[in-house]
Amino acid sequence: xxxxxxxxxxxxxxxxxxxxxxxxxxxxxxxxxxxxxxxxxxxxxxxxxxxxxxxxxxxxxxxxxxxxxxxxxxxxxxxxxxxxxxxxxxxxxxxxxxxxxxxxxxxxxxxxxxxxxxxxxxxxxxxxxxxxxxxxxxxxxxxxxxxxxxxxxxxxxxxxxxxxxxxxxxxxxxxxxxxxxxxxxxxxxxxxxxxx
Amino acid sequence: xxxxxxxxxxxxxxxxxxxxxxxxxxxxxxxxxxxxxxxxxxxxxxxxxxxxxxxxxxxxxxxxxxxxxxxxxxxxxxxxxxxxxxxxxxxxxxxxxxxxxxxxxxxxxxxxxxxxxxxxxxx
Numbered sequence: 048x049x050x051x052x053x054x055x056x057x058x059x060x061x062x063x064x065x066x067x068x069x070x071x072x073x074x075x076x077x078x079x080x081x082x083x084x085x086x087x088x089x090x091x092x093x094x095x096x097x098x099x100x101x102x103x104x105x106x107x108x109x110x111x112x113x114x115x116x117x118x119x120x121x122x123x124x125x126x127x128x129x130x131x132x133x134x135x136x137x138x139x140x141x142x143x144x145x146x147x148x149x150x151x152x153x154x155x156x157x158x159x160x161x162x163x164x165x166x167x168x169x170x171x172x173x174x175x176x177x178x179x180x181x182x183x184x185x186x187x188x189x190x191x192x193x194x195x196x197x198x199x200x201x202x203x204x205x206x207x208x209x210x211x212x213x214x215x216x217x218x219x220x221x222x223x224x225x226x227x228x229x230x231x232x233x234x235x236x237x238x239x240x241x242x243x
Numbered sequence: 244x245x246x247x248x249x250x251x252x253x254x255x256x257x258x259x260x261x262x263x264x265x266x267x268x269x270x271x272x273x274x275x276x277x278x279x280x281x282x283x284x285x286x287x288x289x290x291x292x293x294x295x296x297x298x299x300x301x302x303x304x305x306x307x308x309x310x311x312x313x314x315x316x317x318x319x320x321x322x323x324x325x326x327x328x329x330x331x332x333x334x335x336x337x338x339x340x341x342x343x344x345x346x347x348x349x350x351x352x353x354x355x356x357x358x359x360x361x362x363x364x365x366x
Contacts, residue, residue, distance in 0.1 A: 063311045072314045076321040083328045090332040106273060113269050121262035124304050128258070131251045227304045234296045237269075238289040242276040 056213045071221045075228050082232055085185070089178050089239070100175045103168075105159065109241035112155050113233065119148035120230040123223045130216040135208060138219070139201065145226070146197050149190055156187055179240055186236060189229045196222050261303045268296050 053059075054066040062069055093099055126141035163169065163176070170180040200219060208215040272292050275285065302308040307318075 062313045064313055069313060069317075072317055076317050079321050079325055080328065083325045087328050087331050090329070091335055094332060094336065106276065110269060110273050114266060117262060117265045117269070120265075120300065120304055121258060124258050125255065128251055128255050131246055132248055224305055227300050230304075231297050231300045234265075234300065235293050238272055238276075238293050242272065242289055243286050 055217065056211065065217055067217060067221050068224075071224050075224065078228060082182075082185075085182055086235070086239075089182070092174050092178060096174060100173065103175060104179070104241045106241050108155055108159055109237050112152050113237050115148050115152045115155070116230045116233050119145045119152070120227050122148065123226045127216065127219045127223050130212070130219055133212075139205075142197060142201055142219070146194060146201065149194050149197070153187065153190055156183065182236055182240065186229070186232055189232070193222070193226050193229055196225070257303055261299050265296055265299060268292050 052066070056065065058064055059066060059069075122141045122144040126138050126145060129135075129137035129141055160180075168176055170177045200215075200222060204218070205215075207218070272289055275288055275292075279285075280288070307314075
């Protein structure tokens, strides 16, 4: 017996939303609390320490990665807008662009991590690096999660477009919401870890 | 979100403008950091710019500027709990439980040095 998930295309009368959209927003609310707890811990550790290292991180690499993630947010929203204009080819190009930019972000992060480890500066080295690796590590895992979903939408998940283009467009929108949140977290991580 | 092609094209223009603004604000954040301002001022400025950038992403890219009340309700609740979470560090600095206050400390002459005979108790 085939069971369909309700309200994936049409809006639910009581909320005025598709179930998926409300679900993603509730998930993002829980993510705010997850990162909020870590930011709060950072504040406690920082205000409680007598000295805090400066200049441990490469600001220019951090700035480059900020540009990369902002660019990926633009390509992500353009990917969704292309679907709204019924241009599937452009949608794929923008989504592949987003995937490529997220890979660039992770490659840069890999080189940053490798440089620290080569100097024996792991999370155990000092409180600042413990905070740095925890926050950027968790953020990196979120990037990987987003890439997995985008990979699915570019690959096997793309079949849905032919079957139900509106449902597919909604899936891309929800992925975009998540991706913009990941970008938003980095917008705060960059000044907090690299500049202050 | 509307599906009218002209409205979508207009939205695309605003996405590109916001993207450009985010780049400009990132450059400003780094430039301010390079001129080495006083720490409290630098922290405040960096966080103000980050909040502005975050608001732009949320309102335009995530379409929060025109969402349904259920989403605003969920986010309002999140903001309340987020503020509580961010206030926790403040509670740790005003919490003096377990630490002796100055008035509670014993006067110096009342302290008996180690090894000295304790005053005899009266019966």
